[in-house]
Amino acid sequence: MVNSSGSIQYLWFPVTPFEQNCSLIWCSVTNEAVIVDPGGSSPELEKKITELNLSIKAIWLTHGHWDHAGAGKYYADKYNIEILGPHIEDTFLFESLPEQAARFGLSSETEAYLPSKWLKEGDSVEIGKLKFDVLHCPGHTPGHIVFIEKTQGKAWVGDVLFNGSIGRTDFPRGNTADLLSSIKNKLLPLGDDIEFYPGHGSSSTFGREKRYNPFLK
Ligand SMILES: [Zn+2]
Ligand SMILES: [Zn+2]
Structure with missing residues (x-):
């Protein structure tokens, strides 16, 4: 539904052998868009943009x-745009992007880079007429952030929370207590009706996970 404040439109493009959900999100009124979590390039994504x-x-x-x-x-250069987020605590991961790729046996040409701007709790970012709040949700990584649009109740949560599961904490600087605190104290209180889009797998709602997610019992 299109209204004057703009409605959230989105599409998912699975990238990398991990089928990571790279999202294209846009404002229905202005047609301005962002790419969320482009782990790998996607010809389908580029085709849709055009x-x-x-x-x-x-x-x-x-x-x-x-x-x-x-x-x-790759996409920052291609579209001449800025890279926003995550939180500065993830610096070590950006410095080790080539090693991370190599660890998965992928002789990818991934190069190390730093985002144009780190984000922190309380920041907000915009797409056209849409405004998303930034929440710092450490645990899976120390600098993990979540993007949430409260008026339409939609959140992009990366690898913090999944449909029926939670993020892994066995990677460098992962922390299970921090992750559970991020989910229980920051995400779930925002409301049962909020629909979230995770980095892997299908979408769900905070209310559904509160009731059925075995890792949150
Ligand atoms: Zn991850
Ligand atoms: Zn992931």
């Missing part, structure tokens, strides 16, 4: 893992 005549304004990153950030620089 087809829909979208104006790409920025890249948003939830965290510095290779499957989410690997093609950030």
Whole structure:
């Protein structure tokens, strides 16, 4: 539904062998768009941008893992746009992007880079008429952030929370207590009806996870 304040439109493009959900999000009123978590490049994504005549304004990153950030620089250069996020605590992951890719046996040409701007709790970012709040949700990585649009109840949560599961904490600087605190104290209180889009797998709602997610019991 299109209204004067703009409605959130989005499409998912699975990238990398991990089928990471790279998102294209745009404002229905202005056709301005962002790419969230381009872990790898996607010809389908680029085709859609042209087809829909979208104006790409920025890249948003939830965290510095290779499957989410690997093609950030590629798209920043291609569309001449800035890379926003994650939180500065993920610096070490950006510095090690080539090593992360190599660890998965991928002789990718992923290069190390740093985002144009780090984000922190309380920041907000915009796409056309849409405004997303930034929440710092450490645990899966220390600098993981989440993007949430409260008026339409939609959140992009990266690898913090999944449909029926939670993010891994066995990677460098992962912390299970921090992750559970991020989910229980920051995300779930925002409301049962909020629909979230994770980095892997299908979408769900905070209310559904509160009730059925075995890791949150
Ligand atoms: Zn991750
Ligand atoms: Zn991931």
